[in-house]
Amino acid sequence: MRMTPVSRSQQRRLGFDIFFHGLLWLCALVVLALLGGLILLMATGGWKAFTTFGLGFFTHSSWNPVHDVYGVIAPLLGTVVSTTIAILFALPMAFGAAFWLTFIASARVSAIVGMTIQLLAAVPSIIFGMWGFLVIVPFIARNIQPFFNHHLRHSAFGPLLSGPPVGTGLMAAGIVLAIMIAPFMTAVMTDVFKAIPPMLRESAFGLGATRWEVMHKIVVPWSRNGMIGAVVLGMGRALGETMAVTFIIGNVTTVGWSLFAPRSTVASLIALQFPESPAGSLRLSSLMALGFILMLLSCVSLVLARFLRGKRQ
Amino acid sequence: MRAPMKQAVAVHELGSNVAQRDRWSLGRKALRRRIVDYLATGASIAAAGVLLLVLASILWSLLSRGLAGVSWATLTRPMGPPGSGGGLANAIIGSILQTGLALLMAAPVGLMCGIYLSEYGRKGNYFASTVRFVADVLMSAPSILIGLFIYQLLVAPFGHFSGFSGAVALAVLALPVIVRTTEDMLRLVPTAMRESGAALGAARWRVTLFLCLRSARKGVMTGVLLALARMGGETAPLLFTSLGNQIMSLNMNKPMASLPIAIYQYAGASYDDWVQLAWTGALLVTFGVLLINITVRLASRR
Numbered sequence: 001m002r003m004t005p006v007s008r009s010q011q012r013r014l015g016f017d018i019f020f021h022g023l024l025w026l027c028a029l030v031v032l033a034l035l036g037g038l039i040l041l042m043a044t045g046g047w048k049a050f051t052t053f054g055l056g057f058f059t060h061s062s063w064n065p066v067h068d069v070y071g072v073i074a075p076l077l078g079t080v081v082s083t084t085i086a087i088l089f090a091l092p093m094a095f096g097a098a099f100w101l102t103f104i105a106s107a108r109v110s111a112i113v114g115m116t117i118q119l120l121a122a123v124p125s126i127i128f129g130m131w132g133f134l135v136i137v138p139f140i141a142r143n144i145q146p147f148f149n150h151h152l153r154h155s156a157f158g159p160l161l162s163g164p165p166v167g168t169g170l171m172a173a174g175i176v177l178a179i180m181i182a183p184f185m186t187a188v189m190t191d192v193f194k195a196i197p198p199m200l201r202e203s204a205f206g207l208g209a210t211r212w213e214v215m216h217k218i219v220v221p222w223s224r225n226g227m228i229g230a231v232v233l234g235m236g237r238a239l240g241e242t243m244a245v246t247f248i249i250g251n252v253t254t255v256g257w258s259l260f261a262p263r264s265t266v267a268s269l270i271a272l273q274f275p276e277s278p279a280g281s282l283r284l285s286s287l288m289a290l291g292f293i294l295m296l297l298s299c300v301s302l303v304l305a306r307f308l309r310g311k312r313q
Numbered sequence: 314m315r316a317p318m319k320q321a322v323a324v325h326e327l328g329s330n331v332a333q334r335d336r337w338s339l340g341r342k343a344l345r346r347r348i349v350d351y352l353a354t355g356a357s358i359a360a361a362g363v364l365l366l367v368l369a370s371i372l373w374s375l376l377s378r379g380l381a382g383v384s385w386a387t388l389t390r391p392m393g394p395p396g397s398g399g400g401l402a403n404a405i406i407g408s409i410l411q412t413g414l415a416l417l418m419a420a421p422v423g424l425m426c427g428i429y430l431s432e433y434g435r436k437g438n439y440f441a442s443t444v445r446f447v448a449d450v451l452m453s454a455p456s457i458l459i460g461l462f463i464y465q466l467l468v469a470p471f472g473h474f475s476g477f478s479g480a481v482a483l484a485v486l487a488l489p490v491i492v493r494t495t496e497d498m499l500r501l502v503p504t505a506m507r508e509s510g511a512a513l514g515a516a517r518w519r520v521t522l523f524l525c526l527r528s529a530r531k532g533v534m535t536g537v538l539l540a541l542a543r544m545g546g547e548t549a550p551l552l553f554t555s556l557g558n559q560i561m562s563l564n565m566n567k568p569m570a571s572l573p574i575a576i577y578q579y580a581g582a583s584y585d586d587w588v589q590l591a592w593t594g595a596l597l598v599t600f601g602v603l604l605i606n607i608t609v610r611l612a613s614r615r
Contacts, residue, residue, distance in 0.1 A: 013516040014516070016516065016518060017516050017517050017518055020517070020518035020521075021433060021517075023425060024425050024426070024428055024429035024432075024433065025429060025433075025440075027421075027422045027423075027425035027426040027429060028425075028426045028429045028430065028434075028440070028441070028444045029444075030422055030426065030488075031426055031444050031447055031448050031451065031488065031489070031492060032443065032444055032447050034451060034485055034488070035447045035450055035451055035454075037462065037466065038451075038454070038458065038459070038462040041461075041462055041465040041466060042458065042461065042462065042465075045461075045465055092356075092360060093360045093363060093364060094360075095357075095360070096356055096357035096358075096359065096360025096361065097357070097360045097361040097364055099357045100357040100358055100360065100361045101361065104354065104357065104358070105361075113361060113365065115610055116365060116368060117361070117364050117365070117368075118606075118610070119368065119603055119606055119607070120364060120367065120368045120371075122542060122602055122603065122606045123368075123371060123546075123599055123602070123603070124545070124546020124547070124548070124573065124598055124599065124602060125546070125548070125549075126546065126548045126573050126576055126577060126595070126598075127371065127375070127546070127595055127598070127599050128371070129580075130576070130580050130591070130592075130595055131370070131371045131374055131375075133580070133581075134374060135370060135374065179364075179367050182364060183364060186364070210346050210347065210349070210350035211350050211353060211354050212346075212349050212350040212352075212353035212354070213346070213350075215353060233453075236453050237453070239455070240454070240455020240456070240457065240458070241455070242455065242456065242457040242548075242549040243548045243549055243573075243577065247580070247581075267455055267457050267549075270457055270461065271457060271549060271552060274461075274552070274553055275552075279469055287461075288461065288465075291457075291458050291461045294455055294458060295454065295455075295458055298450075298453060298454055298455055298458075299450055301453075302449060302450055302453050306449075
């Protein structure tokens with residue numbers, strides 16, 4: 001077969017195609033460069049802290065700007081505990097809401113309520129912070145803490161549940177975080193539930209199973225991985241949340257048992273101490289190192305969520 | 314295939330349990346099953362109810378506290394010392410300038426990256442799947458870290474905070490959102506459309522821009538708007554980049570005010586008029602963000 005000669009206009013067209021492809025490729029490269037730069041700058045910024053304190057950075061429990069000694073135990077514990085509280089509150093809420101939306105509510109009601117819950121996820125986090133500061137913190141300070149302090153101080157849970165009745169602290173932060181991540185987890189779980197083959201559910205109902213039985217014998221086993229994926233995604237959000245937590249956690253860098261005492265988290269510590277940390281100081285470097293650790297945590301939770309959701313299919 | 318088998322066995326057991334019993338008399342076990350069922354259903358309705366109640370409570374506290382401060386003076390006067398009758402004008406303008414500039418930076422890059430992933434990065438392209446994964450990592454990265462990153466990149470080397478660096482930080486936040494929605498929307502365009510374009514002799518870039526992007530423009534706009542909504546309420550990345558400013562300033566090379574930062578600075582203040590301004594700002598931000606989201610959802614449903 002004879003090759004048709006390529007005309008000049010065709011040549012130009014092909015040339016532009018290659019240029020177009022290259023331009024798109026460059027833009028894709030920008031995304032890679034951003035994450036690479038983020039991790040690199042965080043690591044170099046925190047290098048000074050890592051080399052100064054070595055392993056002590058991870059084991060030292062005090063964060064002391066006066067003596068210029070920094071250890072990440074206190075903020076790290078704060079992040080872990082507040083995130084755990086958030087998951088414990090958010091999981092039943094999200095599961096219940098998702099179950100209701102997919103299996104109980106009528107399509108019309110489900111669409112409207114589903115959209116409203118989605119809107120809750122779009123509210124900026126600083127608004128949750130203000131709302132938590134105004135509504136949740138006074139409620140805990142006035143109603144919950146005096147009750148616990150009075151009745152449970154000497155019980156086995158006393159050290160966990162008693163504390164100065166100020167309202168701010170891990171519990172308040174955990175509750176507000178739970179409310180922030182619950183809509184998000186509801187959305188993911190609704191998707192997971194919708195992927196359950198209707199045949200399974202309907203045959204169970206057909207055999208006379210109640211809703212509860214369908215829920216814990218069909219829905220839960222079938223969507224276990226997807227639900228764990230939703231939890232891990234929610235966890236990733238709660239870990240890095242800054243503005244809401246900064247308002248309500250009380251920001252004290254101590255370690256202790258009480259869930260009702262003011263503490264701090266990695267993100268809230270960065271937000272609050274950054275303005276007081278001069279450029280080039282060990283303190284700023286320690287904050288960068290904290291940021292690096294937070295980035296790693298966030299990456300790990302994303303990879304984990306991906307892995308779990310991928311396994312289901 | 315193992316999972317469905319297991320389900321089937323579970324279903325079978327359930328069935329035999331039910332069949333053994335006389336359906337019409339409520340035995341002890343049947344009563345228990347019914348009560349447990351009511352409790353579970355009730356709990357799941359309550360869960361959805363709590364979420365709705367919280368949204369209502371947030372909107373109520375915003376409206377009841379913020380609405381009092383919405384006035385012509387608040388919208389037109391810059392921030393000022395307590396008691397001086399300051400407003401939020403500089404913060405509103407700063408927010409608009411920074412998010413606008415951020416969108417100008419993020420939208421073209423994000424669109425093109427999304428086009429790359431959808432048109433050139435199908436199965437087997439490892440570069441594309443890496444970019445896809447990295448975009449997801451960036452999307453879920455804590456926003457305060459984006460702030461630290463841009464601080465290290467654009468603030469520390471130049472020695473001063475600037476509205477420009479704030480815009481860059483917001484652009485980094487918006488980019489992955491735009492990338493992923495653009496890709497998803499372009500994937501919905503049927504292959505037949507690309508093929509018919511190519512069959513008519515159109516170059517690939519023409520097919521991509523004037524057929525695929527054109528037919529997916531509504532969805533792509535959705536992504537851009539959602540990114541805008543996400544940027545509008547972000548506070549953490551601006552803390553370390555544009556810092557906030559008390560006076561009216563249009564200079565992108567100087568520290569610049571923004572609504573979320575103003576809320577953050579004023580909400581914890583001990584002056585009543587500052588707290589009032591914080592609530593008014595919160596009301597403006599929330600309703601702006603919700604308005605964009607509602608518009609997007611209503612438009613994409615049709």
